[in-house]
Amino acid sequence: MRAVICSSFDQPETLTVETVPDPVAAAGEIVVEVHAAGVNFPDALMVMGQYQVRPPLPFTPGGEAAGVISAVGPGVSHLQVGQRVVVFTRTGAFAERLCAPASSATPIPESLSFEVAATLPLAFGTAMHALIDRAKIAKGETLLVLGASGGVGLAAVMIGKALGARVIAAASTDEKLALCRTHGADDVINYTTESLRDRVKAITNGLGPDVICDPVGGDLTELAFRSIAWGGRHLVIGFAGGAIPSLPLNLPLLKGASVVGVFWGSFEQREPVANARHLSQLMDWVVNGTISPVVSARYALHESASALRAMLERRVVGKVVVVATH
Numbered sequence: 001m002r003a004v005i006c007s008s009f010d011q012p013e014t015l016t017v018e019t020v021p022d023p024v025a026a027a028g029e030i031v032v033e034v035h036a037a038g039v040n041f042p043d044a045l046m047v048m049g050q051y052q053v054r055p056p057l058p059f060t061p062g063g064e065a066a067g068v069i070s071a072v073g074p075g076v077s078h079l080q081v082g083q084r085v086v087v088f089t090r091t092g093a094f095a096e097r098l099c100a101p102a103s104s105a106t107p108i109p110e111s112l113s114f115e116v117a118a119t120l121p122l123a124f125g126t127a128m129h130a131l132i133d134r135a136k137i138a139k140g141e142t143l144l145v146l147g148a149s150g151g152v153g154l155a156a157v158m159i160g161k162a163l164g165a166r167v168i169a170a171a172s173t174d175e176k177l178a179l180c181r182t183h184g185a186d187d188v189i190n191y192t193t194e195s196l197r198d199r200v201k202a203i204t205n206g207l208g209p210d211v212i213c214d215p216v217g218g219d220l221t222e223l224a225f226r227s228i229a230w231g232g233r234h235l236v237i238g239f240a241g242g243a244i245p246s247l248p249l250n251l252p253l254l255k256g257a258s259v260v261g262v263f264w265g266s267f268e269q270r271e272p273v274a275n276a277r278h279l280s281q282l283m284d285w286v287v288n289g290t291i292s293p294v295v296s297a298r299y300a301l302h303e304s305a306s307a308l309r310a311m312l313e314r315r316v317v318g319k320v321v322v323v324a325t326h
């Protein structure tokens with residue numbers, strides 16, 4: 001089969017597509033014929049050696065995939081060949097087939113496309129875990145989302161609306177903000193052309209947002225935190241902007257506010273039952289039209305580097321997928 005190979009921690013353009021042996025399912029494993037793999041910012045960081053986890057080289061990037069089970073290993077009785085599933089594996093998804101623990105697979109409903117299913121575990125799972133488990137967001141609270149048209153950002157906009165929050169989307173261009181409006185944002189802020197602080201103040205009548213979803217970091221973090229409401233929760237999700245910010249600790253003191261860490265990858269491992277419940281809820285929401293994940297571009301295996309580059313250059317809206325042809 002063909003797979004994308006990362007042989008050294010370097011720029012995405014050094015990735016190659018190679019013919020490698022077909023994976024074989026060992027005990028407790030399945031082989032999935034990949035139809036679509038979700039592309040996430042952490043994939044780019046992993047290829048460049050800048051992620052928390054450095055897989056042993058060489059490895060195939062791509063953390064999540066949706067497809068059809070083509071083999072089941074000994075001891076796997078709850079899944080069958082031919083079943084449509086989505087899996088989260090951290091690596092291995094930018095390939096025609098991948099081997100995964102059977103426990104990492106979730107069957108997907110017939111009405112859910114492979115492409116949409118492939119975007120759910122990481123980006124939507126992170127936004128879900130952040131808003132529900134970490135922020136404990138309540139109906140009627142105000143949610144400010146930074147980088148709101150990105151993978152985690154747009155998921156937070158949609159999930160925030162589904163949970164009954166008033167959502168303020170903040171992003172760098174009017175085009176990105178128009179997409180956020182389409183997916184339910186009540187108010188929008190262009191932080192390239194407008195003052196984030198002034199606009200948040202005006203939109204919230206000076207009260208500030210109860211919850212801030214922050215996958216961007218850099219200077220935006222402190223700017224946003226300075227506007228947070230009394231008792232607010234600032235969700236630290238990632239640093240797509242590059243810089244890991246510091247925050248003067250008098251700010252949370254003055255607002256009785258919390259800085260709340262979010263690490264979905266650890267949550268998914270430590271609390272698999274809760275994570276499975278979230279994924280099931282997400283699939284229900286997609287099927288009944290409560291949320292509509294955006295797949296804005298499709299890349300072939302040999303174009304994986306372009307997908308990661310688009311992400312690093314801030315050109316992705318919603319989600320993009322790598323699509324293997326069989």
Ligand SMILES: NC(=O)c1ccc[n+]([C@@H]2O[C@H](COP(=O)([O-])OP(=O)(O)OC[C@H]3O[C@@H](n4cnc5c(N)ncnc54)[C@H](OP(=O)(O)O)[C@@H]3O)[C@@H](O)[C@H]2O)c1
Pocket residue numbers: 039040041042045122123126147148149150151152153170171172173176215216236237238239240241242262263264265311312313314316318
């Ligand atoms: N903690 C967790 O469990 C967890 C899980 C998943 C992802 N993450 C992290 O969350 C962050 C976002 O991931 P994602 O998959 O949602 O990425 P994404 O789709 O690329 O979205 C990131 C957004 O950040 C903004 N941004 C600002 N400066 C940027 C820059 N220099 N380069 C790229 N984007 C920039 C962009 O919006 P504007 O152009 O509108 O500013 C972009 O839409 C990453 O740091 C990722 O590692 C964390």
